[in-house]
Amino acid sequence: MxxxxxxxxxxxxxxxxxxxxxxxxxxxxxxxxIYMDNRIESFLPKKDPIAGLFIHVSKEFGTSKMDMIVVESLKGDVFQKDVLECVREISSSLKKIQGVRNVISIINMTDIKKIEGGVEVAELIKDIPDEEGLRKLREYVLSKEMFRKSIVSEDGKFTAISVFLSGQHDEIAVSERVIKESQRVAEKWKDSVKLYFGGMPVSALYGNMFAVKDLQTLLPVVIIFILIVLFVTFxxxxxxxxxxxxxxxxxxxxxxxxxxxxxxxxxxxxxxxxxxxxxxxxxxxxxxxxxxxxxxxxxxxxxxxxxxxxxxxxxxxxxxxxxxxxxxxxxxxxxxxxxxxxxxxxxxxxxxxxxxxxxxxxxxxxxxxxxxxxxxxxRREFRLLLKAGEFILQKPLFFIFFWLFLAVGSLFLLPRISREVNFTTFFPENSAPRIASRIMEEHFDGAMPVLIYYSSDDGGTIKNSALLKKLFDVEIFLDEIEDVSSFQSVADLLAEMNYQLYGRFKVPDTDEGVANLWLMLEGQDIMEQLVSGDEKKLLAMGRVREIDTALMKKIDVRIEKILRNINGTYTIIDTENMTDEEKITLMKKHVFPEKAELLSTLILKYTNRKISEEKIVSSLNSLFSPPDDSFLKAKLTSQIEKYLRSDESVVLIDESKVSEFAKKALATLKDRKTFAEAVKEYVPPKDFDLIEDLFVELRDIERFLLQEMTVKKITELLRSSVPEIDKIPELKKKVTGILYGLTDRFQIVKGNYSGEKITVNFIQTGMPPLVNQLDKFMVRSFWTSMALSFFVVFFLISAEFRSPVLGVIGILPILLTIAISYALLPITSSPLDYMTMLMGSIAIGAGIDYSIHLLHRLREAFRETGDIRKSILDVFRTAGRAILANAISVGGGFLVLLLSSLKPLKVFGMLTSAMLLLSAAVVLGFIGPLLMIVGASPFIQKSLRKGGAR
Amino acid sequence: MKTCFKYLVVAGVFSGLLIPLSSLAITGDEILTKVDETFSAPRDQEMTMVMTLVDKRGNKKVRKMKVWQKTIPGKDDWRLIKFISPPDVRGVGFLVLADDRMYLYMPAFKKVRRIASHTKNESFMGSDLSYDDMSTSHYEKHYTAEIVKEDENFYYLKAERKKGSDKPYPTMDLKIDKRSWFPVEIKKYDEGGNLWKVFRAKHRKIGKYWAMVEMEVEDVKKEHRTLLKMENIEFDTGLPDKLFTQRNLKRRVR
Missing domain, CATH: 1.20.1640.10 (Multidrug efflux transporter AcrB transmembrane domain)
Known part of the structure; x- marks a missing residue:
């Protein structure tokens, strides 16, 4: 040789x-x-637009870089002195960690509330109050939608601390320090509180920890297993x-x-x-x-x-x-x-x-x-296999149909395979991240972000009333989606500020109004998460409660549909100089249907009742019925008098002449010049230049009053269909906000009409699109890699045996094995995930070895004997044993994965082991009978005689 | 040699006496009082303030405002601020009569609203100055200080918050100009002892008063800066009380 x-x-x-x-x-x-990275966005290619947008938005706004700590009170609710002290201590300790940008908790959450003549902006809890104060605090916090389920659970047992991380540091390392520091601080109150940690960086951190733990456990065990197998063998x-x-x-x-x-x-x-x-x-x-x-x-x-x-x-x-x-x-x-x-x-x-x-x-x-x-x-164990071979060859057709039946039957189960790409679900049910995740799902709005992003294409500012009004509308539709929390954006904050200052929960009607209120919001920590520094990009943030892939995909599709309906070109129509007829046409054709949809959505969300949009539109039509003139006049006179007597009046009018002045002013309020002439005698000469200001102020009072009366009237009509409106303050606040929008001077109408235009293009990012993309890629990766490997192995076998027919015979059992194996997923209620999708390649890798081994041995035997039956039996006796031994030992090796801490790894280990045994069984139990049937063909016999000798 | 030794002894004794004498000359707390007095010396003042906000990416926002201020002995100063530019906030006004008596006017809404902010750390209009930073200094009332160092031109103080004070900064390092009693640099620290904000100021004498003409405030945590430039500063013009009213708050800036 x-x-x-x-x-x-x-x-x-x-x-x-x-x-x-x-x-x-x-x-x-x-x-x-070596380093680890289990951030979900890193699983997608860097150039993928969805991952790219998510990473870009995360960097710009720091949205995915948020840890959430849930504090559970072990003594009743969280409105206890020691629990709040613990929260305060944790918050201030975490702020000192390098890489932590901001910490928001029940203690320092900004609370805007109405006070006599204005608003009060304050931290929710400045000093921890006494028992009576704590009771009132509980009542107040739980009554407000903005706190409920976002910072305190509905039953008051849990409170959340949001920790915003800066983009300059390794978020995983910072999260690790956040966990350790919180636990250190909470040690002092260990009898009163229990902490849970969540959020995307924390999930990635747990992913790293589980991977290291698994590696430490699995590696020695698999080595020992193989050591035993080898020792027993040799x-x-x-x-x-x-x-x-x-x-x-x-x-x-x-x-x-x-x-x-x-x-x-x-x-x-x-x-x-x-x-x-x-x-x-x-x-x-x-x-x-x-x-x-x-x-x-x-x-x-x-x-x-x-x-x-x-x-x-x-x-x-x-x-x-x-x-x-x-x-x-x-x-x-x-x-x-x-x-x-x-x-x-x-x-x-x-x-x-x-x-x-x-x-x-x-x-x-x-x-x-x-x-x-x-x-x-x-060794002598081959006898059993030889007997098995003889048995199989007695009924070759039965066995062929048996495997084919199993495979075809399995094909029907394949569509029932569920998929999972969100690795948070991989952690064990009783592990810290899963418990935290469950608490965040059950008691809070979840911790996984869902975001709406807008970037001004033409480089213009986002301080645009029309744009923000549309964003506000989007959020109303989004808030209706189940399992998604209320969204927060600068449009909400402006609406809330507008509500607290002026009683209208809506985005101001003019860009000036937006800019005025915006000034009040600047410098607030939350603004950094909602608006980019150059004020050209903005974000609406929500959270998804559940973490499973199917739900995320559903949410993704739903949000995309909402955005498709909203996105487009709008015309800003100034109604100031329109005739009544023009106004009616505009409102009926464009504004009412749109507002009716918003109102119907809101009513459905808060009352679970669907009120038809047509019904709402008919109520809105009453907007055009003129108000009772005498009532209006009386009311307006009294308001003008009140104004003139207040410190706010731009001109000081002699008290004795206020009533007289008010009457004259009211009579001349339609025209600037006539007004000036009529009121001049009441104004001190030094203030003559303020008459113009006074006219504008009084006109505004008139407009404000008309708006109030209109909204009151429509609310009254709605009340007949929605009696709950007065019992649900949040609903009333939002509904009246929309109704005030009907009285806006500037109406935003979709389409190209005469007037200023604005293009709205809101894009979804965050977990739902990311998960959907991961899912699509996983399925695509599965099929493409499978197709490619089949092609390659077919080519290799055909080349090895110089026969495409043997190539086909070689890969057939692998096809059957894969079909049957994947049917085990729905049977065992296991999803297709990053791990189970790998089984296919292992099936191909191992199965093809078995096929080659079998065909190789068959060819040798056939050359020696020239008899197909004898050759097949010889294969069972020799190669069959080796194939089975290999399947048992390698399959046993995969069983080691049952010791993993992650469920998908366990499933993967179990199913891969089963699949290897199945692969060996199919190779022997299908190729043997098949060759028994088709082996008589001269074509096959010629193929078996071809090829180089070994 | 002996004579030389005697001189040395005498010089030593004198210098030994001089050191305690110089430290007895002024204390840290007295310096704080001097600083407060410098700030509250003018009866009133008015100026145009240009505020430039610079974020960590270098994005800039410039705002111009007119400021009127009146010293009220023993109480918080009165202050009226009106925005001149950018155009979309022109006319927005703030009237501060006390910590808890602030009024806001927004021309787009034409109504005066009372604002009560108990969050002293809250940023003033997106700047790095909090409402507390904007308020009258009263350092001596809230802090006790020690001289850490002294050179030809400056006193270097370490100030600690007094018990019961609600000021947001527990400690501060101050660099005080000996000539004017003006703080040219203040480093403010958070509860954890980490540097939070740095104030750097330039000042000059206008008439009989020292006035701050430029200031840079850096929020170290947020990596954000605010530059203030004071122009057209006038003192003791006799600002009337009625200037600090809601009615005047609504009037347009001329």
């Missing part, structure tokens, strides 16, 4: 050992530079250590490549060494088996050389087909999967290289005694 490769390995064995040791040292050094410590050593070096080198290519470890990384060691050890086993076989009749060194040469092609074939299965993930668009596939393929490659270099080099350097040479095929 001409020895080429094996000779070289034996000759340069010391150099190979030295080189491998140097590689190991370098790899070991690189391991120290009964030689040396062989066991050599094979395992090779796998260990392979794993180190695989992990070492991560920092070289600046790729982080993720939650699915703990699978990698398990896969590599479990699957890669087979190559060493094959090599040793062949060397042992040769060593019976030869000198050990010669056996090493010749054995290596003879085993190299099938081992290489097995390695490259497995590698192809994993490398097919290179087409995956999910970074987390792509990296897993590439680096696991890299690990398989290392294991193969080491199995045919380092391992034989070790064997030839430290030879084994003849008595310790045991080949796998020597």
């Amino acid at each position: 001409k020895v080429v490769y094996g000779d070289k390995v034996v000759k340069h064995r010391k150099f190979i050992i030295l080189l491998t040791s140097l590689f190991l040292l370098a790899g070991g050094y690189m391991l120290t530079r 009964r030689s410590v040396k062989v066991v250590l050599f094979i395992l050593g090779s796998m260990f070096v392979g794993s180190v080198l695989m992990f070492a490549l991560l920092p070289v290519f600046n790729v982080p470890m993720t939650m699915i990384s703990p699978i990698m060494p398990v896969v590599i060691i479990a699957m890669g050890s087979a190559y060493g086993i094959h090599v040793f088996n062949r060397i042992s076989l040769y060593a019976r009749e030869r000198d050990f060194q010669q056996a090493c050389s010749e054995g290596l040469d003879s085993i190299l092609p099938p081992v290489a074939m097995a390695a490259f087909t497995t590698l192809a299965g994993f490398a097919s993930f290179v087409v995956a668009r999910l970074t987390i999967i792509k990296h897993f596939g590439i680096f696991t393929a890299g690990g398989i490659f290392w294991c193969f290289i080491l199995s045919v270099t380092f391992f034989p080099a070790l064997l030839s350097t430290f030879p084994l005694s003849r008595k310790s040479l045991v080949t796998v095929g020597e």
Whole structure:
């Protein structure tokens, strides 16, 4: 036999050992530079527009960089002195941590409330009050929608602290410090409070912690498992250590490549060494088996050389087909999967290289005694398989149909596979992040952000009344979506400020009004989260209560629909100089239907009752009935008098002449000039220049009164359909806000009409679109990688056997295995996720080995016997045993994943083990009967005779 | 040699006496009183203030306002502020008669509203000055100070908040100009002892009073800066009480 490769390995064995040791040292050094990243946005490619927008918005507004701490009171509700003290202490301690930008809690939350003649802006709790004060505080806080479920749970048992992180620091490291510091502070009140931590950075942190924990648990267990399997098989410590050593070096080198290519470890990384060691050890086993076989009749060194040469092609074939299965993930668009596939393929490659270099080099350097040479095929367990083979071949059609029936039946189950891409659901049910997540779902508005983003395309400012009015409308529609919290934006804050100052919960009608109120909001911490520094971009923030993928996708679709309806070009129509007829047409055609939709949405949200939009429109039509003139006049006179007597009056009028003045003013209020002439005699000469101001003020009082009366009238009409309106203050506040909008001078109408135009283009970002995109990419990655690996393995088998027919026969059992295996997902109520989607590639990688092994052995046997039945039985006797042994040992290796802390890893381990056994069973139980049926065909027999001999 | 030694002894004794004498000359608390007196020396003042806000990305916002201020002995000063530009906030006015008596006027709504802000840390109109920073100094009332260092031109003080005071800064470092008793730099710290804000001021004598003409306030935590430039400063013009009324708050800035 001409020895080429094996000779070289034996000759340069010391150099190979030295080189491998140097590689190991370098790899070991690189391991120290490994880092982790489990931020969900990092799972998508950097250039993906959805991930890109989310990252951009996060950087600009710091929205995804928020930790949430939930404080549970162990003594009744949170309105207890010690609980509030604890919250205060935690808040002030966290503010001192570098990387924490702001902390908002029940203590320092800004509260805007009405006071006599104005508003009071204050921290919610300045000093912790006495018992009576605490009772009142509880009542007040729980009565306000802006606090309920956002800062305090409805039952008052939990309170949330929002910790905003600055973008300049590593958010995961800062979150870790936030957790530790909070726990340290809370220790003093351990009998009164319990803390829970959530938010995106915290989830990523827990992801890192679970990955490290899993790696620490799984790696030693899989090593021990393989050690036992190898020892039972070979009964030689040396062989066991050599094979395992090779796998260990392979794993180190695989992990070492991560920092070289600046790729982080993720939650699915703990699978990698398990896969590599479990699957890669087979190559060493094959090599040793062949060397042992040769060593019976030869000198050990010669056996090493010749054995290596003879085993190299099938081992290489097995390695490259497995590698192809994993490398097919290179087409995956999910970074987390792509990296897993590439680096696991890299690990398989290392294991193969080491199995045919380092391992034989070790064997030839430290030879084994003849008595310790045991080949796998020597044992006697094959009898059972031979009997099984005979049984199967008696009813080949039955078995073919059995597998086909199973596979077709499974196809019907495939559409029932659910999907999960949000890794927060991966944590164990009773783990800290899941408990925190449940509390945030049940008692708060959740911790996962959903955002509406707007960027001014033309570089204009966002301090635009029309734009903010549309944003306000969007939020009303969004607030109606179940499982999404109330949104917060600068439009809300302006509306709230407007309400507190002037009694109207709406965005001001003019840009000047917006700018005036905006001035009051500047410098508030919340503004940094809602408006960009250059005032060209804005954000509306909401939170999603539930975290599962299906719900997120539903929310994403719903929000997209709302935005599609709203986005577009609007015309700002000034109604000031319109005739009544023009106004009526405008309102009936454009404004009423739109406002009716908003009102109907609001009423549905607060009362669970659907009031038809037509009914609302008919109520709105009463807007055009003129008010009772005498009543209006009397009311207006009294208001003008009140104004003139107040400190606010721009001109001081003699008290005795106020009534007279008011009458004259009222009579002339239609015309500026007549007014000036009429009132001049009451105004001191030094204030003559203020008459113009006075006219504007009085006109404003008139307009304000008319608006009040109109809104009152429509509210009255609505009350007949919605009697609850007075019992639900928030509903009344919002409904009247919309009704005041009807009296605005500037009406915003969708479409191109005469007037100033504005283009509204709100974009959704945050968790729902991110999750939807991850889901789409996961499914696409699954199919594309699967198709690619099928194509590659089909090509490899066809090339190996020089027959496309055998190529088809080879991949058929894998197709069946995959169909049946994935049907196990809905049966076991497990979703398709980052882990379970990998099963397909493992099925291909392992299954193709079994097919090749079987076909290879079949071809040999057929050449020897020329009888297809005998050949198949021989396959059962020889290759069948090896296939089954491999499926049991590798499958057992995957069972180690049952010890993982993450549920999907457990499911993955269990199903992959089952799938490997199934793969072995299908390869034997389907190819055998199939060849029994079609093997008589001269075409197949010709194919089996073709190809190079081994 | 002996004579030389005697001189040295005499010089030593004198210098030994001089050190305690110089420290007895003025205390930190007295310096604070001097600072307060400097600030409240004019009976009234009016000026145009240009406020430039600079965020961490370098975005700038410029606002111009007219300020009238009247010293009320023993009480909080009265202050009337009216925005001149940008145009969309022209006419917005603030009337501060006491910590808890502030009035706001917005021309877009044409109504005066009372604002009570108990959050002294709240930013004044998006600037790095809080309402507390804007209010009359009264350092001596709220702080006790020690001289940390002294050189030819400046006193360096460490001020600590007095018990019971509601000022938001527990400690401050002040650099006081010896000539004018004006603080040229103040470093304000938060409850955790971390540097929070740095105030740097330039001042000059206008008539018989020292006046601040430029100030830079940096919020270290927010990485945000506010630059103030005071122009057309006039003192003791005899501002009438009726200037500080709601009625006048509504009147247009001329």
